[in-house]
Amino acid sequence: MGGVFSYLLSWVTPGPTYDLTPDPTTGLSERDCHAILDTWALVSDRKAIKQNGVNFFLVLFKEHPYMLKYFPAFKGLSEDELGDSPLLKAHATSVMYAIKSYVGTIDDAETLAGLVTKMANSHVPRGIKTKDLENLAVVFLDFMGSALGSQWTPEAANAWKQLFDVHCQLYDKVYTELKAGDLANGK
Template sequence: MSSILNRILWGRDPDKPNPMSGLTPRDIYAVQRSWAVMYAEAGKYGLELFIRLFRLNPVTKTYFRTIKDMNEEQLSKSFQFKAHAINLMSSINTAVTNLNQPEVVIALMNKLGETHKKRRVEKSHFEDVKAVLVDILRNDLKLTDDVISSWAKFVTFIYKHIFDVLDDKQISNE
């Protein structure tokens, strides 16, 4: 009976992963719903994500020439850096809102991989971003382990396509 009810409510099996993304409809719902809370305060959480990233791995701050010598207070007052933080949040938002179209998300992540490859950003820095994101999800938003597990699947999906580009030895000039 619950199988029939699930198909009526979800329109399909809510626990069957999409072959491209690895995400189930239930995962997509969990990520999109929890993301809406974060994205409602994109400036705040984007800035917080970067500040925590710089605390975790100060080397990552050196990728940003205009702010590399700023302290946290100066960073939080920099409109240029706030704009970059919001840009990051917008990129995540575009991926999250298009999870039902994994081909679109793959194209977006390939492009993101290209821009970060040109700046010689390393995979380990992305892993640091993941650690900070999980920290925010767990400790600030107080999300459950199930929702965080859905986020882990989401990050694995997007990172695969970013890393595919970072691992490619040729840099595109497009």
Template sequence: MALTDTQKDLMRDTWYEVTLDIKANGEAFYLALFAEHPNFIDYFEKFRGKKLEDLKGSNKLISHAVLAMKNISELIAALDDVEALVGVMHEIVDSHYPRNIVYSHYVKTFDVLLAVLGQALGDQWTPEVKESWSTAFTILLSVSEARLATLETQGEEGVQE
């Protein structure tokens, strides 16, 4: 499975629109993620023990949300370079692995992100755009799953790039 040039262009164009209000869209993503999966809050040390309503508008949440959105921007920038795309996803998986983030977490996260993208894009969220993002997420999930298998087999200290 691979993305077509048209799908990549749709992703770039729609991601640009999302980044025009990166703080609000990033915050909306995390609030939706934590609303749908409240136990995810505890995976974030700085949010542990907080209630969803306490996180709304918090500088810590917005700061982390912007960082996550920048990671997505890196993935978007690497759409034409498979090696770079895999490298960015490996970095994300590697940084989350010590916190016991497993494959099912990535699936749930991408599902919420897909929904939030749809909300943020409104009328621009066409079936073609949704299919483009869904295809990309399927690819990234397979990269994540393979990386997690490597980390689990070799241990996080023993993995060499």
């Protein structure tokens, strides 16, 4: 009887209410954070995260083939060979776990900024520009929409876009600082 009562009560009680005030650093509200957490949970379980990462990179390389230049080990590989590449699987898994760490710190702007800064410090010297990450973000949002279908709501899409906008802003700050340092040092 309790189950029936709970079910009926769920029709008259509103869902959770979230603070809609955006964080001053990330621009994410509590509702945004929950949308990100909920949708990420659908694509990031231990069994699926590696394949989802590989699938994402295959779409990224198809839409932006120039990005393959950042991966000399993938030169000359067909799409099938690329999909089976242990190096792509490793990198794709690493990227998905980096995103998982961002998702895990969306309510801690300082740590999130530290994670993005760390990633930027390793990627800027490889020639990866802010525009490359902006392109990656667009493909990732499309990938999430394809992977989640009707579970990819406009609220989730907007929240993820905001997360990637912050990511790109932080990356660009590091990019600009490192490039200014290179110019000052005659590089």
